[in-house]
Amino acid sequence: MxxxxxxxxxxxxxxxxxxxxxxxxxxxxxxxxxxGLTRPRQAGTLTLTPTTEHSETGQVRTEARVKPPAGAEAVLLRVSSQGYRPQHALVAGGSARSIPLSLETSRTGVHEMFRVDWLTEAFGAVLVSSPRQAGPIPIAVHPTARPLKDMPLPFRLPGLTGTHTSRRVGEGYETHDVHEFAPGDRLRRIDWRVSARRAIDTSTGRLGTLYARRTFATADATVMIVVDSRDDVGEDVSAWAGGIDVRMDETTSLDVAREAAAAIARAYLDLGDRVGLDDLGRRRRPVPPAAGRHQWERIQQRLVRVAPEGWPDRRQRAPQLPSGALVVLCSTFLDDEAARIARQWRAYGHRVIAVDTLPQVSTAFLNEFQETALRLVLLERRQRLRALERSGVEAVAWSADTAVELHAVSRTRLPGGRR
Structure with a gap:
């Protein structure tokens, strides 16, 4: 200039x-x-590095490492992310430095964040370099696992050991009955009070038949969490048809599904149960049921990458699940596919819990015709959920009171008279 x-x-x-x-x-x-004689001879560098490998819902942080070229007096930065107002910063030149970047988000999953446009200035802003771009970088935001307790159990506990009381006789804590001592009974199971009361010979004062106390065996549960990733709708109904980006501070149905699946998986894994994960919208190998800390990490890595992928084909039959597993299906139930699959699982003998993940919708930007269409869609959805309950599927809506609803579901009387 x-x-x-x-x-x-x-x-x-x-x-x-x-x-x-x-x-x-x-x-x-x-x-x-x-x-011109004193201008910077080399280009500087700017790299973006996430501060932590595991980011959760809330504040997401990353770090911008700026290394200005020799002779640069200042570096002008413009940081932007989809759905956020761009922010500018002027950094003095000289030595390299690290600049912390952060943003608040209620979304989960993998998102492109932190695009940085930058240029260098020298000689009192007489020389200005051409703008360069760094990022955006993909950041995986994991859902926060809300603590839950009193979780429902499947109709049948196929495991051999665990923390739950099953209906079969074995090593446990709850009393099943008292019967005559037989081969295979342990000596420590002999009930001396019952034996003395029932089998003592009054003439000789000796015991006749011994009686042993039998208990219900303890077992673990098999839980399959199924997430319906076929659609991802937000609070703004006008954006359901596509073409409008969902704001990063708005929760979508998949965000709710990820949060629900993470909380339920963590609750069962803490109880020592075996938990697996499947996606109703993708035909890929599911995470097989297993227990332990490594299983929680596998489920987290799969959950954070659950996202819509094209238009999936209609399944001819429900995905195959382990025998006797408890099925937790997280879906919006905006169409018949998820409900049809849930009824098939219930017909196969599984206990099925349908978790409604549709967020609270907003109709602020709808006209009269769109509001009428929305009422019809929600009416069909309500009838669909009622039909599921009539077929034996237990439905709950994921919200702040979900722990209370799951507790009520866990108190449902199971076949055989046990809770």
Whole structure:
């Protein structure tokens, strides 16, 4: 800019025969010449690195490492993310430095965040480099696992050991009955009080038949969590048809599904049960049921990458599940596919819990025709959920009171008279 101004002034002075005007261009020419001789010879670098490998819902952080070139006096940064107002920062040149970046989000999953446009200045902003871009970088935001307790159990506990009381006789804590001592009974199971009361010979004072106390065996449960990723709708109904980006501070149905699946999986894994994960919208190998800390990490990694993928084909039959497993299906139930699959699982003998993940909808940007269409869609959805309950599927809505609803479901009387 200074060189252009110097050439313009010099041209006007020479063309007009005004040496006094031409002399005014000399300082500008000298300034441009000195700036050109002392300009930065190398390009700087800017790299983005997530601060933590495991980001959860709330504040997401990353770090921008700026290394300005030699001779640069300042670096101008413009940080932007989809759904956020861009922020600007001016950083002094010289040595390399790290700049912390953060944003608040209620979304989960993998999102592109933190695009940084930057340029360097030198010689009092006379020399300005061309803009460069770093990022955005993909950041996996994991759902927060809300603590739950009093979880429902499947109709049948197929495991051999665990923390739950099953209906079969074995090693446990709850009394099943008292019967005559037989081969295979442990000596420590002999009930001496019952034996003395029932089998003592009054004439001789000796015991006859011994009686042993039998208990219900303890077992673990098999739980399959199924997430319906076929649609991802937010609170703004006008964005359901597509073409409008969902704001990062709005919760979508998949965010609710991820949160529900994470909380339920963590609750059962803490009880020592075996938990698996499947996706109703993708035909890929599910996470098989297992227990332990590593299983929780596998479920987390799969959950954070659950996302809609094209338009899935209609399944001819429900995905195959382990025998006797408890099925937790997280879906919006905006169509018949998820409900049809849930009824099939219930017909196969599984206990099925349908978790409604549709967020609270907003109709602020709808016209009269769209509001009428929404009422019809929600009416069909309500009838669909009622039909599920009539077929034996237990339905709950994921919200702040879900722990109370799951507790009520866990108190439902199971076949055989046990809770």
């Amino acid at each position: 200074a060189a252009f101004a110097a050439v313009t002034v010099l041209t006007i002075g020479v063309a007009g025969g005004r040496p006094d005007v031409a002399v005014l261009a000399v300082p500008l020419l000298l300034t441009s010449l000195w700036a």
